[in-house]
Amino acid sequence: MGIGLAVHFRQFISFAVLICAGFAAMGAPAASDSEPLQRKIILVVGDSLSAEYGLARGTGWVRLLADRVASKAPQYSVANASISGDTTSNGRTRLGPLLREHHPAIVVIELGANDGLRGLSVDAMRTNLQAMIDECHAAKARVLLVGNHLPPNYGAAFDARFFGVYNELAQRNHVGLAPFLLDGFGDQLDLFQADHIHPIARAEPRMLENVWPYLAPMLT
DSSP states (O other), rough: OOHEEEHHHHHHHHHHHHHHHHHHHHHHOOHHHHSSOOOOOEEEEEETTTTTSSOOOTTTTHHHHHHHHHHOOOOEEEEEEEOTTTTHHHHHHHHHHHHHHHHSSSSEOOOOOOHHHTTOHHHHHHHHHHHHHHHHHTTTEEEEEEEOOGGGOOOOHHHHHHHHHHHHHHHHHTTTTEOOTTTTTTOOGGOTTTTTSBBBBGGHHHHHHHHHHHHHHOOO
């Protein structure tokens, strides 16, 4: 091969390499396009009121919350770690492993009703909830407390002490508070199952509406 031809050949090869590299760059997706969206987690730690007790799966307020979050704040997803019968003591025991598993940005704590219904110590309930808040904050997770009242037969004085714990902890720790999960229908027996404690599916959207105004501002 003559010197002139060799020079032209090398120039052609170099040009071809540049063209191929250009097409490869154009066709390759950006790294951010190929990586799955890393959604922030809203972890719900609750009892039977959040665990769809007596309901068809997918009809509870937490499931409805997940659907709303998907449309309103798709950078988040919802993990429901609620268990029927749980007290604040149970929740406190389970919280650490849940935080390590989910690394949540927000923790919704809906516990205490079983403490009250079983006549357990209000002071112990306060201590357990405070420990849960502290553990969430140590894990860099924000907290939304969800409060509850007790049935009238427990007496106004006991219910006032019980309900007051939520307000006290919210103010002391500067965390969000959805005051009453059953607000607006807690005395309407037609919206409850036969036990008069657990709402029916028709009431679940109302439970979501009792939480959403306090959770929505946290979804930044």
